Amino acid sequence: MQENNIIKVSGQIIDELVESHKIYNEIFYKFHIKIKRLSENYDILPVTISERIIDKKLMAPDKFINIIGQIRSYNNYSSSDGKTKLILTIFARQINFEIPDENPNQAFLNGYICKSPVYRKTPFGREITDILLAVNRSYNKSNYIPCIIWGRNAKLAAKLNIADNIKVQGRMQSREYQKKLTSGEILNKIAYELSVSKIELISSN
Numbered sequence: 672m673q674e675n676n677i678i679k680v681s682g683q684i685i686d687e688l689v690e691s692h693k694i695y696n697e698i699f700y701k702f703h704i705k706i707k708r709l710s711e712n713y714d715i716l717p718v719t720i721s722e723r724i725i726d727k728k729l730m731a732p733d734k735f736i737n738i739i740g741q742i743r744s745y746n747n748y749s750s751s752d753g754k755t756k757l758i759l760t761i762f763a764r765q766i767n768f769e770i771p772d773e774n775p776n777q778a779f780l781n782g783y784i785c786k787s788p789v790y791r792k793t794p795f796g797r798e799i800t801d802i803l804l805a806v807n808r809s810y811n812k813s814n815y816i817p818c819i820i821w822g823r824n825a826k827l828a829a830k831l832n833i834a835d836n837i838k839v840q841g842r843m844q845s846r847e848y849q850k851k852l853t854s855g856e857i858l859n860k861i862a863y864e865l866s867v868s869k870i871e872l873i874s875s876n
Contacts, residue, residue, distance in 0.1 A: 675781035676741040676806045676814065678761055678843060680716065681771035682706035684734050688727060691719055698722040701760070704736065706776045714776065714845045716863065719743065720763040729768065739765040742778060742806075742843060742865070744814045757815060759863040761843065776842040778865055780816060781873070782806035783836050790829035797821065800828040804839065804865075817864040824870050834876035841867040 682704040691701040699721055706714045718738065730736075743762040746755045782804040789801045800820045805813045818839060820828040831837065844866045850858045 673741070673808065674779075676779075676808065677739070678742050678778040679737075679739050679774075679776075680704060680706055680761060680843070681737045681775040682716075682735065684730060684732050684736055685715065686732055688730050700725070700730075702730070704738070704761075708776075708844075714843065715861075716843055716845055717760045718763055719760045720766070724763065724766060735768065735771055737767050737769060737771060738763045741808075742780070742814060742816055743808075744816060757817070759816065759843075776844075777840070778843055779838070779840050780804060780806050780818075780865065781836070781838045782813075782816070784831050784833050785815065787833060788829050788831050790825065798823075798825040800825040802828055802831065804837070817862075818867050819864050820867045820870060824867065827872075828867075828870060831872070832876045836873040838871040838873060839865065839867045840869040841865050 685703050685705045688700040688702050691699045693699070699719055701717060701719050704716055704718055706716060708714060738761060740761050740763040742759060744757055744759050747758045784802055785805040786803040791799055793799065798821065802818045802820065804816045804818050806816060807813055842865070844864060846862045846864065848860055848862060850860050852858065
């Protein structure tokens, strides 16, 4: 497994396996996992997994599972608005059904800033910086992973430049939000991103 992109999660399967796609006769399935936060809330995260590492009979809703893998991204075209949306998923490499980990959601990324950081403050004065991190993978491809950085680290991240190499540690989270269409209709949507707890500058552009 590439050490520049590792995620470890422990949680509860909440839905049935659904076939996602097939590559060279290898079938990949998708499902969702519910992971408890330190608060009383949960993150609901999408998982993609190969038929080669699972026993489908064991992959039942309500069952607890531990996953080690990578955060992967791909572009999904929407016929409804003609736009392409960045989709994130946990790409499982290893699984087991042992006792859940004490830290049920931790991710480690080493990548490059590929868009100018966006710094802002919440109505309550909390500082936030959004970055998009390009993380290299095999076959000259990259995963593009949105990251949200809080507090003191937000000020550091706001000063970063495109092509800076950084390491980040945090948790993958799901966040509900509302989008207003030109028709006035309100859509409830879910965003996935890495909530960063630690950041380290490796090299500056």
